[in-house]
Amino acid sequence: MSLEWEQVVVDAADPAALGRWWAQALGWVVVGEEPGEFEIRPEPDRLPGLLFAPVPEGKTVKNRLHLDFRPVDQAAEVDRLLALGARRADVGQGDAPWVVLQDPEGNEFCVLGPRRG
Structure with a gap:
C-alpha cells in the first residue's frame, strides 16, 4: 500500500488559537504557521499531525x-x-x-x- 497518513484537517474559526490549544492539550509541537493553516505534530518529523484551516461558518x-x-x-x-x-x-x-x-x-x-x- 502506498498511502501514508499525513494529518487530520480540522476546520476552525481561528486556526492558530485552536491549534495552540490542541498543542498544549496534547504536548505536541507547532510545525507550521502560515496564513490559512496551522499545523502541529507529536514531534517535528513524526506523523500524523493536525492541520487547522479557516472556515467562515461555525x-x-x-x-x-x-x-x-x-x-x-x-x-x-x-x-x-x-x-x-x-x-x-x-x-x-x-x-x-x-x-x-x-x-x-x-x-x-x-x-x-x-x-x-
Whole structure:
C-alpha cells in the first residue's frame, strides 16, 4: 500500500488559537504557521499531525469524525483538559466508560477509560 497518513484537517474559526490549544492539550509541537493553516505534530518529523484551516461558518452539529484518547488516569486527564478550556459534551453517550469533551470551538473528542484485558 502506498498511502501514508499525513494529518487530520480540522476546520476552525481561528486556526492558530485552536491549534495552540490542541498543542498544549496534547504536548505536541507547532510545525507550521502560515496564513490559512496551522499545523502541529507529536514531534517535528513524526506523523500524523493536525492541520487547522479557516472556515467562515461555525460548527452547528455533532462531528462525524472525532478523536479518542486513552490516558493513564482518565479522571486526572479530564480535569486537566477542563482546566485548559475544554467543556463536557452530551452526544447521547449515556453511562459510557468514556468522557466526551469539546475543544474551545466545540469539536467533540473522547477521553477513554482504562483498556480492558
